[in-house]
Amino acid sequence: MTDSLAVAVNRDGLHTLAVPTEFEASGPFAVRVHNHGEAAHVHLNLDDRLSEIARIGATNHYVEAGESRSITVETREPSRWPSDTIRGKLKVVVGHGQETHYVDVTVDRTAANGTVRVDPELGKPNRDSEPELPPLAKLVPVVALGSVALVLAVGAVFTGGGIDVVIGGLSIVAAACCAAAAYYLLG
Structure with a gap:
């Protein structure tokens, strides 16, 4: 057709x-x-x-x-x-x-x-569809969550011992995962 x-x-x-x-x-x-x-x-x-x-x-x-x-x-x-x-x-x-x-x-x-x-x-413009977010706008939540995780991790490592160090280490891993997700979103 x-x-x-x-x-x-x-x-x-x-x-x-x-x-x-x-x-x-x-x-x-x-x-x-x-x-x-x-x-x-x-x-x-x-x-x-x-x-x-x-x-x-x-x-x-x-x-x-x-x-x-x-x-x-x-x-x-x-x-x-x-x-x-x-x-x-x-x-x-x-x-x-x-x-x-x-x-x-x-x-x-x-x-x-x-x-x-x-x-x-x-x-003619399509009135039914919503505008798509630019790639950098999609990245804002990832960067915000990664930053919070990194701040918590650094604070836990410097302020305590024992379980705080473990939680801090896990937070660093979470921040790394957020960074990897951001890389794939922009890639």
């Missing part, structure tokens, strides 16, 4: 659709439906021209609130196409006919000649 068509449902109110007016693919493609509001039924239909080379497994799709779904539009083997380029319409319906949009679809088997198509959605 090389291409995908983004469909936004209920983004601007109940039973609304946001669909591009044109779409190009070089073969099989996906219709990515994202429901921004109430649960809805989305119907997809290919016109007669597109049906010559493509098919959708199911035309009716129930999409829960906040859910995203990818619906595959399969194409026949390109050697069985009537021509290199097929143009037709994809009908997208929501709310049992309350809102209908048509997308002019061009499927061009010659377009798969090594060019890379970039989905325009990639240029």
